[in-house]
Amino acid sequence: MPPGGCESHSGETDTYHVSVGRLFLLRCHNADAHVNVTWSNEGRHNLSLPTGVEVRDRSLWFLPVQMSHNGTYTCEKRGVTGSSRMKYGVSVSCGECPDPSETVSITKGASEGLPCKQKEIFRLNKTRNIRWMKDCRPVDPSFSVDENGVMRLPPATEKDAGKYTCLVDISLNGRKYTSARSTQLTFNNDTFSAEPYVVFPQQEVVVVEVGTRVELKCEAYLGFSEDLEVFMYWTVDGNYTEEHEELSESWEPTHKRGVVYGQSTLSISKVQWWFLNVPICCHVVSPTGGKLGFVRLQEADHSALYTSVTLCLTASLGFLALVAAFLFFKVELLLAYRKLSTHFAKQRAPDGKLYDAYVSGLHQDTLSSAEMASFALQILPEELENKHGYSLYIRGRDDCPGQAMHDAIAATLRQCRKLIIILSPLENPSTYGKTEEVPLCDNQNQLCYEQKVGLYDSLTQNSPRVILVEIGGPVDYSGLSESLRYIKRKQGALKWKKPSFGTHRLTTLRSNRNFWKSMRYHMPSVPSRSLRTIV
Known part of the structure; x- marks a missing residue:
């Protein structure tokens, strides 16, 4: 044979046609695990195997096929019943697709399947990819291939005749190989008569x-x-479809690869409830009988969507309910949080303040002055100081006669964390703030000195915070200073309800329970006395 030539050689029995560069496995027939197998290559002076051919698990492996692998290989089996020999011919060619090892004849119109016939490769249980070629070109996509490598032909025509090659891609020991086996497909003279049948649905x-x-x-x-x-x-x-105005149908013949198919379309202009989950049948009727294809309409499952919408709505409503509950019960929630914090939270460092609030009043007449004095000197300290431990500086109770009043008031205000201004109704509110002097509250028609200083510091330095308290009825702010009107617009005022005549003071405290909750809400979270206990 000329060097580099591609001449084919045939063996005496069971000749296999293979291509150069392909993976090929040759198994000795009927050689089970109890039989001793020996392979040899005829034509070589010492019957040894050529380079690239080795024995693995009693099979002959060509890794991969080379032109020098042409020849006859002998399998000698030795067992308890004796020994026997079998010869196999290996014919090597250069083409990508080897010559056919067998010929298969089918009838025109029959729907047949071509097996891959590479069971030795399939026995390896390796991940593989199976491809089919016709005359060494990819087959028609309409030819289906199952996991076992069987290629299913549609009703065959004479155009389907040719050489079919099954290629199996496999990876061994980190290296990729391809095994190939070819089959020649021909047609016989038999007549095939197939009844019409439904392809789908x-x-x-x-x-x-x-x-x-x-x-x-x-x-x-x-x-x-x-x-x-x-x-x-x-x-x-x-x-029948004629019984429903929503239904219409049409059909026409089509040609595929020389075979006639029927295409029918059922149009439903509007899907009604009575079309769901009932058998919808496509009928094919011929002189030899009829065939059916079944389809069923099913409504789209929106449960996941409904669940998502429900969860979103529930979450939104829950969030709104929490917001509403917080807004409605924010005072109670904050007070409860403060109470729990005193037990579990770490102690806070002192802020340097001596008093929790500076209490000052603004009133008009004797009646208002008496009511304000009672509230400022008795009711307010009893609730905040005696019950809750707050420290209050109250004008008229804690100031000392003879002090330089303006300086003392300014210094005291800076030692207070809140400024409580008590307001009462006035007969002539337009008289507020008309004089340019700054008295110590000798003229009750004007803001007291501490109120002006406290409001100024609150608006400019955000300290102390101001708490407005109205007693004795609604207060007209139109005649008050702009700073007081601003505080009123920004945070509102607490309203103390005047007890009716003859009512005991304890009853008054119960009726003003919400007032005291709101007052504690605006007061510092920790009384200054508690902060001063920290060493």
Whole structure:
């Protein structure tokens, strides 16, 4: 043979045709695990195997096939019953697709399957990829291939004759190999007469939306001639389509690879409830009988969407309910939080303040002055100081006569964390703030000195915070200073309800329970006395 030539050689028995560069496995027939197997290569002076051929698990491996592997290989089996020999011919060619090792003849119109016939490769249980070639070109995509490598042909025509090669891609020891086996397909002279049948649908389920338009397709194999007396039609739950105005159908023959198929379409202009979950059948009728294809309409499952919407709405409503509860019970929630914090939270460092609040009043007449004095000197300290431990500086109780009043008041205000201004109704509110002097509250028609200083510091330095308290009825702010009106607009005022005549003071405290909650809400979270206990 000329160097580099591709001449083929045949063995005496069971000749295998292989291609250069392919993976090939040769197994000794009927050689089980209890048989001793020896391989040799005839034509070599010492019967040894050529380079690239080795024995693994009693099989002959060509890794990969080379031109020098042409020849006859002998398998000698020795067992308890004696010994025997079998010869195998290996014919090597240069082409990508080897010569056919066998010929398969089928009948025109028959739907046959071609096996890959590489069971030795499949026995390796390796991940593999199977490809088919016709005359060394990729086959028609309409040819289906199953996991075992069997290629299913549609109703065959003479154009399908040719050489078919099954290629198996496999990875061994980190290296990729391809094994190839070819089969010649021919046609015999037999006559094949196949009855029409439905290709699809076959027990199909189509998901639809009620009220929408849907088209259902049906395809049927009719044979090799349009002259056959075959027709197609649809039924819905056993009824013809003419009985429903939403239904219309059409069908026409088509040609694929020389074979006649019927294509029928059922159009549903509007899906109604009674079209769901009932048998919808495509009928193919011929002189030899009839065939059916089934399809069922199923409504789209919106449970996941409904669940998501429900969860979103529930979460939104829950959030709104929490917000509303917080707004409605924010005073109670904050007070409860403060109470718990005193037990679990770390102690806070002193802020340097001596008093929790500076209490000052603004009133008009004697009656208002008496009521304000009672509230400022008795009711307020009893609740805040005696019950809750707050420290108050109250004008008229804690100031000392003879002090330089303006300086003392300014210094005391800076030692207070809040400024409580008590307001009462005035007979002539327009008289507020008309004089340019700054008295110590000798003229009750004007803001007291501490109130002006406290409001100024509160608006400019945010300290101390101001708490407005109205007693004795509604207060007209139109005649008050702009700073007081601003505080009123920004945070409102607490309203103390005057007890009715003859009512005991304890009853008054109960009726003003919400007032005291709001007062504690605006007061510092920790009384200054508690802060001063920290060393």
